[in-house]
Amino acid sequence: MDKIIVEGGRTLSGVIAISGAKNAALPILISSLLTDGLNTYNNVPDLKDIHSTCVLLQNQGAHVEMNGDCVTIDAGDLHNPEAPYDLVRKMRASILVLGPLVARLKKARVSLPGGCAIGARPINLHLKGLASLGAKIELQHGYVEAKADRLTGADIFFDTVTVTGTENLMMAAALADGVTVLRNAAREPEVVALADVLNQMGADIQGAGTSVITITGVSSLHPVSVSIIPDRIEAGTFMVAAALTHGNITLTHCEPGHMQALIEKLRLAGAVIKISDKSVQVIGPERIASVDIKTLPYPGFPTDMQAQFMVLMSVASGLSIISETIFENRFIHVSELQRMGADITISGNAAVIKGMPYLSGAPVMASDLRASASLILAGLVAQGQTEVHRVYHLDRGYEAMEKKFEKLGASVLRVKD
Ligand code: EPU
Numbered sequence: 001m002d003k004i005i006v007e008g009g010r011t012l013s014g015v016i017a018i019s020g021a022k023n024a025a026l027p028i029l030i031s032s033l034l035t036d037g038l039n040t041y042n043n044v045p046d047l048k049d050i051h052s053t054c055v056l057l058q059n060q061g062a063h064v065e066m067n068g069d070c071v072t073i074d075a076g077d078l079h080n081p082e083a084p085y086d087l088v089r090k091m092r093a094s095i096l097v098l099g100p101l102v103a104r105l106k107k108a109r110v111s112l113p114g115g116c117a118i119g120a121r122p123i124n125l126h127l128k129g130l131a132s133l134g135a136k137i138e139l140q141h142g143y144v145e146a147k148a149d150r151l152t153g154a155d156i157f158f159d160t161v162t163v164t165g166t167e168n169l170m171m172a173a174a175l176a177d178g179v180t181v182l183r184n185a186a187r188e189p190e191v192v193a194l195a196d197v198l199n200q201m202g203a204d205i206q207g208a209g210t211s212v213i214t215i216t217g218v219s220s221l222h223p224v225s226v227s228i229i230p231d232r233i234e235a236g237t238f239m240v241a242a243a244l245t246h247g248n249i250t251l252t253h254c255e256p257g258h259m260q261a262l263i264e265k266l267r268l269a270g271a272v273i274k275i276s277d278k279s280v281q282v283i284g285p286e287r288i289a290s291v292d293i294k295t296l297p298y299p300g301f302p303t304d305m306q307a308q309f310m311v312l313m314s315v316a317s318g319l320s321i322i323s324e325t326i327f328e329n330r331f332i333h334v335s336e337l338q339r340m341g342a343d344i345t346i347s348g349n350a351a352v353i354k355g356m357p358y359l360s361g362a363p364v365m366a367s368d369l370r371a372s373a374s375l376i377l378a379g380l381v382a383q384g385q386t387e388v389h390r391v392y393h394l395d396r397g398y399e400a401m402e403k404k405f406e407k408l409g410a411s412v413l414r415v416k417d
Contacts, residue, residue, distance in 0.1 A: 004388045004402060006379025007411035008361055012247035014408045018235045018254040019045040019399040020069065020228030024190040026093045027167040028197050028228060029053050032073035033060060033100035034171060035201055037223035041071045044228055045399040048392070052091045059087055060097065074223075078104055085111040085142065091396075092116060095123055096164055098146060099172030102135050107147045112139070117368045119327035129156045129169040133176055153178030153217055161186050161297040166213070167194050174203040176217035185213045188298040189258045193229045200224045232258040233304045234398060235280070237373050239263075240308045241408070242282035243271040244315065244381050249408060250281040261301040262309075265291050269312060290318035290355055295326050307333045307374035314342040315381055316355035323350045333371035336364040340378050340386065361386040369397040376401070380410055389417065 020043035030053065032039040044050060046069070054064045054071065060083065062075040081101050088094040088111040101108035113123065127144065131137050132155075135148040153176050158165060166186040171194075173180035185191070187209055195208030201221035207213045235254040242249035243266055256263065256275045263273050263280075270285030290313060295303040303326040313320040314337060324330045331351055334344050339362050343354040361384035366372035372394040379386030388394075391414070394401060405412040 001417045002391050002414050003417045004376060004391050004394070005413045005415060006361070006376055006382070006386045006388065008379055008382040008384060008386065010245065010380070010410055012241055012245045012249055012380070012405070012408040012410055015250045015252060016238065016404045016407055017252045018230045021045070021190060021193075021231035022047055022049055022397045023163070024193040025050060025228045026053055027096050027164070027171070027190065027194045028226070029057065029071060029073060030096045030100060031171055031194060031197055031201070032062065032223070033057065033075045033078055033097065034104060034175060034221045035223045036076045036220070038072055038074045039223040040225040041073070042069060042227040044069050044071045045231065047399055048396045049091050049093065052087070053093070056083060056087045056094055056097065059083065060101065081105045081108045083108070083110040088113055092121060093164060095126060096168055096171070098126060098144060099130065099168040102130065102146045102148055103151055103172045103175040106149055109143050109145050112142050112144060117332055118330045121327070123165070125158050125160065125162050125165040126168045129165065130172060132156050133169070133172055133180065151176035153180040153215070155181045155183070157183045158185065163188050163191060166191050170195060170198065170205060170213060170215060173215040173217060174198050174205065174221065175219075178217055180215045180217070182213040182215070183211065185211050186297060187211060189229060189232065189255070197224060197226050200226060230254045233302065233370070235259060236262045236302070236305045237308050237377070237398070238404070239266060239280065239282045240305070240312050241377055241380060241405070243269060243284045243288065244312055244377060246284040246286060247408070248281070248283045250279060252279045254278060254280055256280050261299060262305055265293055265301065265309065269316065288312060288316040288355070290316040290320040292321045294323040297326070303327055303330060304370050306330060307370045308377055310334070310344070310351065310353060311337065311374050311377045311381070313353040314344065314356060314359060314378070318355055320353045320355070321350055322353065325349060332367040333374050336371070336375055337378055339364060340382055342378070358383055360384060363387040363389065366390045366393045369393045373398060373401070376405070376412060
């Protein structure tokens with residue numbers, strides 16, 4: 001297993017290009033199951049989760065080819081309604097095949113994904129929504145079994161905002177009879193990106209990006225050739241790196257409009273941020289100011305940036321409070337940051353962070369994707385060497401991260417454990 005060794009204390013500067021967004025690519029690749037013919041996707045990031053998705057789609061009968069950042073998928077021969085435990089357990093987003101499989105094959109048998117390090121992450125809202133569309137749902141032997149001769153449009157209210165839940169139902173409803181209205185829908189840019197792709201396939205989806213999405217079902221969808229939107233969380237992670245190291249980093253190929261909550265908080269922390277069309281320059285402050293944050297569904301502050309922002313607050317000039325309202329167990333990185341000298345106290349869903357003059361390098365263990373990124377960021381401002389173990393989490397969601405850091409002048413080295 002690989003580990004990453006970070007030598008702290010360097011000021012990062014330079015220009016890097018942001019990759020395609022993992023959380024947009026996953027549902028978009030899966031939406032190919034709704035079509036019969038060859039789909040082409042560009043700007044697909046080279047990540048473990050993308051490879052897992054391609055294997056899953058092949059398992060369902062799709063023909064998949066990967067060539068650099070281009071993935072082609074032809075689901076003309078879609079025939080297997082079963083997504084087995086071994087494939088689904090590797091990646092929770094696999095549950096996104098449920099809607100398309102029922103819509104196209106009239107049935108699906110998909111392993112329940114189970115909990116993960118950051119929380120229980122139930123899928124009750126996916127299932128309730130599909131049942132409202134007329135699917136008969138049963139839970140048997142750890143699998144969701146869904147059947148529907150024909151899905152029928154319905155009015156669906158989410159009592160919690162769910163990103164993949166909104167995406168799953170949008171895909172199922174695209175091929176249903178009649179009109180579906182999703183209320184309290186997720187407004188994330190990745191949801192909008194999926195809706196755009198479905199519309200290019202011939203779907204009729206209005207309102208994506210607002211909390212009410214209206215889908216008028218059509219009888220079939222056709223293949224598309226599309227490009228994946230930039231990864232706002234990868235971009236945000238490098239923006240925090242600039243702020244942390246008093247650096248000067250320019251990100252290209254990004255979408256500043258998707259990162260307003262983070263930009264606002266980084267400015268309050270003292271960073272200078274210059275925005276142009278598809279690029280952002282972040283100049284870190286001499287002294288980082290303490291800022292409170294509360295994670296919220298988009299357009300609020302993203303939970304996927306909480307761990308990284310906490311590292312910034314660990315070396316800020318005062319006290320800050322970070323409240324995590326999306327996942328019930330997303331503070332696992334705290335104990336590792338404490339081992340590096342961070343002064344953090346957790347009380348319920350809030351963490352109180354007293355900024356320290358510096359952190360100190362230590363061996364640490366990554367527990368999930370964003371926690372891994374936060375530990376590397378912590379290593380950048382720690383005195384001495386930080387060893388981050390279990391970095392396979394990182395490979396699920398950050399393309400060539402250590403190479404990008406290296407380009408910015410950091411010492412971030414991957415070695416075999
Ligand atoms: N929830 C339910 N019932 C459901 C679905 C969700 O109670 O049926 C709850 C969850 O337990 C959670 C909240 O709703 O408390 C929000 O969860 P959501 O469903 O929005 O999360 P997700 O769709 O499983 C996506 C991203 C996550 C990101 C969250 C929140 C993908 C593939 N994953 O997950 O990304 O943290 O939205 O923004 O899009 C990551 O990239 O590191 C990551 C975890």
